[in-house]
Amino acid sequence: MTTTTNAPAPDQRDPLGPDPDNPPPAGVHSLWRLRHYLRPHSVSLAIMLFASLAFVGVAVSIPLVMKALIDGPITDRDLGPVVPLGLCVLALGVLEAFLVWWRRWVQSNAVLQVETTIRGDLYAHLQSLPMSFHSRWQSGQLLSRATTDLSAIRRFFGFGMVFLVINIVQVTAVTIVLLFMYWPLGLVVAFTSVPVVWLSMRFEKKYVLISRRVQDEQGDLATRAEEGAVGIRVIKAFGRSRYIGDQYEDASRKLHATSMEKVRLSARFWTFLEVIPNIAVAIVLLFGAIGVGRGDLTPGELVAFITLMLSLVWPVASLGVILAMAQEAMTAAARLLEIFDTESAIVGGTRTIERPRGHLRFEHVDFAFPDALDEPVLRDVNLDVRPGETVAVVGATGSGKTALTALVPRLYDVTAGRVTLDGVDVRELDLVHLRRLVATAFEDPTLFSMSARENLTLGRADASDADIEEALDVAQAGFARDLPWGLETRIGEQGMALSGGQRQRLALARAVLARPAVLVLDDTLSALDVHTEKLVEEALRRVLAETTGIIVAHRASTVLLADRVALLQDGTITHVGTHSELLATVPAYRELLAADANADEEVAS
CATH class of the missing domain: 3.40.50.300 (P-loop containing nucleotide triphosphate hydrolases)
Known part of the structure; x- marks a missing residue:
């Protein structure tokens, strides 16, 4: 997949790839531009939405049935309707649990398929990009985008997006019910949304910047880890393990400091979100008790009101988690789109040569x-x-x-x-x-961390055993036959289990085996x-x-x-x-x- 954009590609902006000090804007549009990955799963999304709305309806119904139970048979001391109403509450609870299971099963299947598709497209696009791109981007940054960033998007699609919808619908529906039940306390609940919205807007602006810094520093740390593993022979040969280790430790401490800054910001936000609904609950309890004493509320209405009010604590308090998850997903989407938006300057034509002579x-x-x-x-x-x-x-x-x-x-x-x-x-x-x-x-x-045979046939998958033997003879690479499991021996990452001369001879045999025109x-x-x-x-x-x-x-x-x-x-x-x-x-x-x-x-x- 190649997406065009007017913004300069990363390898045109900075010879070292992305600029962590000037990250591209990350917002809803970043996730929205990945919407075509969700289109094949529109049926699953519709089922998720239906199950979520049904879940909210059931969650609101249970306190209302409890209200009828308290104000009816319990108040009138009539035990006859208690069992049917109790069984109704139990049935609603079972239905609620089923709806949760159904939504999660459909959701997990769809989200994992989306993640797999994006990962496949990302890898294919990286393969299509020219050497000029790969020579400028750190491998750790690319690895971070293919793993950490994709996980952030999966978590949002699999959890944050669904609960964002559920929580908004639940807060809206419960608030309307509360206003109808007893409008003074309903207004108290409604007014709690004002500080939540104000805090969320301030939190979003700061969190998106620090989230981008964390993700970029994770990429830098991954680069150092990869270089330390690939270059282990050089590091040991020069006795520089402590020096390289100190560099890794510095990068790790930098990531830790930035992550802790992110945690402190999130902690302050989530603390306020925990306090606001609890204050609202205290106010509802106080004025609700006064309302019952004055006869403005029945005991069943107060219990239902408090139960519904408590059902809003999680949706409101979890808003911080969901917003943080959304910001991380938006930043991750922007980082992925940096790669997808990079167009290859080397585009193949359509012509072929039927009988190549090699001129x-x-x-x-x-x-x-x-x-x-x-x-x-x-x-x-x-x-x-x-x-x-x-x-x-x-x-x-x-x-x-x-x-x-x-x-x-x-x-x-x-x-x-x-x-x-x-x-x-x-x-x-x-x-x-x-x-x-x-x-x-x-x-x-x-050389790749696969068998010697797979490395040899990389350029010609249909090569016969006789062709392979001939190529090995040409390259004087007969040592491959003497490996512990012959040509089926895995030669390790980068072929480090072999000497430099052996790696060159295997690579030469691979080129010869391809039988090229040039x-x-x-x-x-x-x-x-x-x-x-x-x-x-x-x-x-x-x-x-x-x-x-x-x-x-x-x-x-x-x-x-x-x-x-x-x-x-x-x-x-x-x-x-x-x-x-x-x-x-x-x-x-x-x-x-x-x-x-x-x-x-x-x-x-």
């Missing part, structure tokens, strides 16, 4: 990272990679090699110029189709030892002979895999030729390879 061209390509203040990373890049050809991209650190390869599967889009595959601008191709044609193995491979290797062999690298390179030559390849290379041995070499300097390709040609004619190229050769000699020695 890749960069035509006058410029590229700058979104919202970057620096100069463009790539400028006027021109490169023609013929079908079945392998081109190595060589350049100093920061020259733009990774950015160049990221443009092929459209992890980013060009700022100017175009990238074509078999003569078709990649922006015109269907995104899913394009990313099936292009497979990438990154220098820092990402294979992009972003310095994929950097973590391999010299012996393993030679074995991988020998197998890769057979794979690259059947596909178009782009290799980001730092080692001279890797460059030899390519048919031609492109030298990238300061964001532009200055020379293209064979390895021997560039080695003989381009001093900058010789210097790069000489530095690499010296580094290899130092490692070997």
Whole structure:
């Protein structure tokens, strides 16, 4: 789901994502804009509303039956009607309990389905957003929105919204009944709503701001927890557990302080809401007793009046809880809509290539990272990679090699110029189709907390066992067969149970297994030892002979895999030729390879 808005997207406002000091407005409109999630459950909502109104009717009826019981048979000392009226009260109580069960059962089913649908749409939308979005937003903030904020919305839809309706209807109905029974005391009850409304308006303005701060700080804390878990090896290696722990503790204490500020604000509000109805009850008892003494009220009317009055204590006192829940849900909805309102700048086309040959061209390509203040990373890049050809991209650190390869599967889009595959601008191709044609193995491979087989088949779910075995052989990743449960072994989050070289080889096998038209290797062999690298390179030559390849290379041995070499300097390709040609004619190229050769000699020695 993508919702358009005139407000700037979070990744356009702040390079770090949401701005906790300037949160977007959170109000009823935030929840209202999620109303389409409730539409499929309109029947359930109607049942909930009916059961709620029937519950109020039954709750009002019970004191009226008690009034008739006291003023009739008890006053007249006629025990005959007592049993039927008592059974009537019992039946009404049973009906009230049934209505509560019915409402909660229908309500829970509908609300959980709504939460599941929103969570699914949120995840799908996050997957559709470009890398520029994910590079700017903290993962903990996104996690907080997908868990804490969704829970806040579920609690309001499942509890607050229903009781808001029930309480308003109950207060209105009971007040009308009380006015008809004895209007002076009915006015006392009615006037108690004035301070409640005034306090609620003041509470709302302060609570929405502090609630947003708490939710943002929860996201920051989740980010620190995730970074501490993912980076545990680095933390332990540098002996910085105490330092990282102190940072987490500071964030935790900050969240605690803000939460306590929120609690104090809520406590003051709820205290006033508890006091107001109790004062009203005392006034009703006092003047009701006087009314009975004067004959203006019957004892049954006084009992019914007090019973009805006491039935208003919970609806009035719970208003603080419900309003707090509503404010949290509104803030949560606003935070979710920040993500839903962010539109992806990378939108797929509709074209497909039936028989891909893998002819890749960069035509006058410029590229700058979104919202970057620096100069463009790539400028006027021109490169023609013929079908079945392998081109190595060589350049100093920061020259733009990774950015160049990221443009092929459209992890980013060009700022100017175009990238074509078999003569078709990649922006015109269907995104899913394009990313099936292009497979990438990154220098820092990402593996998931699933089995080795599932990681391998991520890019090709229909791969046979023979295909998997072949890919493992190409990547020299046979170690996967020797894991405790073979390829069914779960390799742990981020593949931390494996060494860096093993992770790279598994990621390389995954890319090879996809059998793409274009294979992009972003310095994929950097973590391999010299012996393993030679074995991988020998197998890769057979794979690259059947596909178009782009290799980001730092080692001279890797460059030899390519048919031609492109030298990238300061964001532009200055020379293209064979390895021997560039080695003989381009001093900058010789210097790069000489530095690499010296580094290899130092490692070997």
